[in-house]
Amino acid sequence: xxxxxxxxxxxxxxxxxxxxxxxxxxxxxxxxxxxxxxxxxxxxxxxxxxxxxxxxxxxxxxxxxxxxxxxxxxxxxxxxxxxxxxxxxxxxxxxxxxxxxxxxxxxxxxxxxxxxxxxxxxxxxxxxxxxxxxxxxxxxxxxxxxxxxxxxxxxxxxxxxxxxxxxxxxxxxxxx
Amino acid sequence: xxxxxxxxxxxxxxxxxxxxxxxxxxxxxxxxxxxxxxxxxxxxxxxxxxxxxxxxxxxxxxxxxxxxxxxxxxxxxxxxxxxxxxxxxxxxxxxxxxxxxxxxxxxxxxxxxxxxxxxxxxxxxxxxxxxxxxxxxxxxxxxxxxxxxxxxxxxxxxxxxxxxxxxxxxxxxxxxxxxxxxxxxxxxxxxxxxxxxxxxxxxxxxxxxxxxxxxxxxxxxxxxxxxxxxxxxxxxxxxxxxxxxxxxxxxxxxxxxxxxxxxxxxxxxxxxxxxxxxxxxxxxxxxxxxxxxxxxxxxxxxxxxxxx
Numbered sequence: 001x002x003x004x005x006x007x008x009x010x011x012x013x014x015x016x017x018x019x020x021x022x023x024x025x026x027x028x029x030x031x032x033x034x035x036x037x038x039x040x041x042x043x044x045x046x047x048x049x050x051x052x053x054x055x056x057x058x059x060x061x062x063x064x065x066x067x068x069x070x071x072x073x074x075x076x077x078x079x080x081x082x083x084x085x086x087x088x089x090x091x092x093x094x095x096x097x098x099x100x101x102x103x104x105x106x107x108x109x110x111x112x113x114x115x116x117x118x119x120x121x122x123x124x125x126x127x128x129x130x131x132x133x134x135x136x137x138x139x140x141x142x143x144x145x146x147x148x149x150x151x152x153x154x155x156x157x158x159x160x161x162x163x164x165x166x167x168x169x170x171x172x173x174x175x176x
Numbered sequence: 177x178x179x180x181x182x183x184x185x186x187x188x189x190x191x192x193x194x195x196x197x198x199x200x201x202x203x204x205x206x207x208x209x210x211x212x213x214x215x216x217x218x219x220x221x222x223x224x225x226x227x228x229x230x231x232x233x234x235x236x237x238x239x240x241x242x243x244x245x246x247x248x249x250x251x252x253x254x255x256x257x258x259x260x261x262x263x264x265x266x267x268x269x270x271x272x273x274x275x276x277x278x279x280x281x282x283x284x285x286x287x288x289x290x291x292x293x294x295x296x297x298x299x300x301x302x303x304x305x306x307x308x309x310x311x312x313x314x315x316x317x318x319x320x321x322x323x324x325x326x327x328x329x330x331x332x333x334x335x336x337x338x339x340x341x342x343x344x345x346x347x348x349x350x351x352x353x354x355x356x357x358x359x360x361x362x363x364x365x366x367x368x369x370x371x372x373x374x375x376x377x378x379x380x381x382x383x384x385x386x387x388x389x390x391x392x393x394x395x396x397x398x399x400x401x402x403x404x405x406x407x408x409x410x411x412x413x414x415x416x417x418x419x420x421x422x423x424x425x426x427x428x429x430x431x432x433x434x435x436x437x438x439x440x441x442x443x444x445x446x447x448x449x450x451x452x453x454x455x456x457x458x459x460x461x462x463x464x465x466x467x468x469x470x471x472x473x474x475x476x477x478x479x480x481x482x483x484x
Contacts, residue, residue, distance in 0.1 A: 065204060068216040068246070068476070077178035077481035080197060083204035117213060 005169035013145040018050035020143050021096055030093045032060035036111050037081045040099035042162045043129055062086035069110035090119030100158045102128040105137035132156050179477050183295045183302040186311035187353040199321045201473035219248035222479055225278040227253045229285045235305050239282050242471035267297055274298040301478050309345055315439050316349035318467040322459050326435055331358035336388055339398030339447055342369045346439045351377050364388035368409045385420055394435040397422055400447050413446055423449035435459050
């Protein structure tokens with residue numbers, strides 16, 4: 001296991017991403033940040049906290065569960081995770097969708113479908129901590145913490161304080 | 177990670193981990209029911225047959241609604257109007273429908289063991305929606321989900337199942353399910369409405385309601401099946417109501433925050449008074465909504481990863 005980001009770098013990245021999101025959306029009146037369950041929600045909550053530290057802006061906060069929108073339902077048994085929680089009207093909002101790792105783009109496809117089932121947002125932007133490339137669908141992120149191109153035989157492993165670990169990002173060989 | 181069981185026949189044979197997974201998943205899927213557009217595409221292209229050889233309103237509609245919310249195609253089958261009336265056997269009916277590409281059967285049948293028979297007959301998956309006096313696992317699961325929703329956990333709860341235990345598949349499924357999740361189960365009924373094999377069930381048996389309600393956390397009131405009232409199980413509806421009906425009078429001896437459940441349809445003034453059925457302790461309406469969520473979760477979990 002090879003550590004590619006330590007907790008200090010992790011913190012810097014979140015501060016910088018928060019500033020970028022704020023800069024682009026500062027004049028936006030109806031603004032929401034939605035994390036993808038489950039680790040995307042950790043990042044979303046950290047970004048919201050950091051943005052509010054930097055400026056007094058109203059942000060709607062939510063989370064989205066994509067298990068009913070995944071495209072590998074027939075191929076894979078997935079874990080049950082926390083439900084979507086969006087306690088505001090999606091219609092007309094600017095939404096920053098947040099996930100920890102952007103890889104094939106399939107999760108984002110599911111997340112967009114899930115969001116559009118709830119309403120019609122004004123626009124959707126994408127923020128990810130790690131872009132590991134190797135996309136299978138035409139998506140790119142608006143805010144990227146760090147690009148780490150790894151092969152399909154490797155895995156990006158993000159550790160979170162919220163799970164009782166030290167914030168860090170590792171590259172792992174897939175052993176099968 | 178997924179279900180261990182292929183079919184859902186009864187809770188006695190369902191592992192505790194499967195029961196917990198179904199209830200946890202139901203809580204996450206319940207969110208869909210609060211949306212203005214209640215539809216997700218996850219079961220697109222899956223074919224589900226609701227095969228109801230015995231009458232039902234809520235279970236059949238609940239399952240069919242769950243199928244539609246998750247995007248599955250539903251074949252609604254009922255005895256009237258089918259070839260069963262021309263003498264086609266249960267087995268041949270199953271095989272015919274399986275040949276039409278049914279991925280999952282939801283079966284309600286008057287004969288105990290009919291779901292198990294179906295599981296041995298067809299390759300499609302089977303969900304038991306009530307077989308004779310044997311089991312009604314989805315009802316017990318939604319009852320348990322409702323208890324968890326209000327109390328956080330079933331572990332350590334004391335739950336009283338009251339009424340016609342003898343004829344009740346709901347009671348049997350609840351006894352096994354509640355026991356697996358760590359509840360203390362009591363049953364209370366007149367001697368004539370207790371099954372002969374009651375001592376083999378993991379529960380305490382009462383015939384005196386005033387004793388049975390002491391210190392309970394929840395009472396699950398079974399329906400008195402009025403069609404059986406002339407079969408000599410008790411002398412009159414009035415007498416049953418006096419001794420076993422839950423009303424404001426007996427409620428004086430019940431702990432204040434006791435939850436009141438009933439699988440429906442309720443007979444007001446027989447096993448439960450209107451004041452209690454519509455009162456603050458009643459979670460009967462929540463049970464119906466949770467039933468939808470439980471059935472969605474079961475369909476979702478049982479049909480996932482089929483082409484691994």
